[in-house]
Amino acid sequence: MHLLSRPEAVIRYGAINDGQWPEEKEWLTTVAVPPAIHLTYEKKPVLHLTCNKDMAGPLELALKSIIERGFAKELRTYGGCFNIRPVRGSQSIFSWHAYGLAIDLNPDRNPLGGASSWSDGLVHCFKEEGFVWGGDFHGRKDPMHFQWGIG
Numbered sequence: 072m073h074l075l076s077r078p079e080a081v082i083r084y085g086a087i088n089d090g091q092w093p094e095e096k097e098w099l100t101t102v103a104v105p106p107a108i109h110l111t112y113e114k115k116p117v118l119h120l121t122c123n124k125d126m127a128g129p130l131e132l133a134l135k136s137i138i139e140r141g142f143a144k145e146l147r148t149y150g151g152c153f154n155i156r157p158v159r160g161s162q163s164i165f166s167w168h169a170y171g172l173a174i175d176l177n178p179d180r181n182p183l184g185g186a187s188s189w190s191d192g193l194v195h196c197f198k199e200e201g202f203v204w205g206g207d208f209h210g211r212k213d214p215m216h217f218q219w220g221i222g
């Protein structure tokens with residue numbers, strides 16, 4: 072499946088209004104974090120991620136490549152995936168997180184608007200599976216952020 076633009080995403084997944092996404096149950100699934108990856112959230116281990124069904128396959132493949140190529144140690148903290156909210160600093164533009172189509176990783180080392188902690192190899196594992204990396208954004212960089220959507 073190709074990456075969707077925002078208008079295409081609204082058509083496929085249904086609109087989000089007032090923080091409510093009526094089709095949420097039809098689209099969300101859980102992805103098990105592979106044992107070779109040790110992610111924590113508030114110092115507790117994260118064993119499953121809740122994300123959109125359309126992103127689950129590419130995410131699993133990206134994590135598999137990360138392990139196979141020796142980058143698993145870079146992944147340390149989880150910053151969230153599914154979360155209904157607008158883009159930070161915006162009232163109206165929905166975040167890809169609202170559809171479970173984005174994941175934030177190592178937020179402590181990759182602050183919004185700041186520098187990236189990632190190796191090129193790790194970023195490549197995500198891009199190879201079709202993800203757009205927030206560190207490539209033209210405006211405000213968001214290096215913790217990998218999304219399955221355009222714009």
Ligand SMILES: [Zn+2]
Nearest residue numbers: 173174175216
């Ligand atoms: Zn994000």
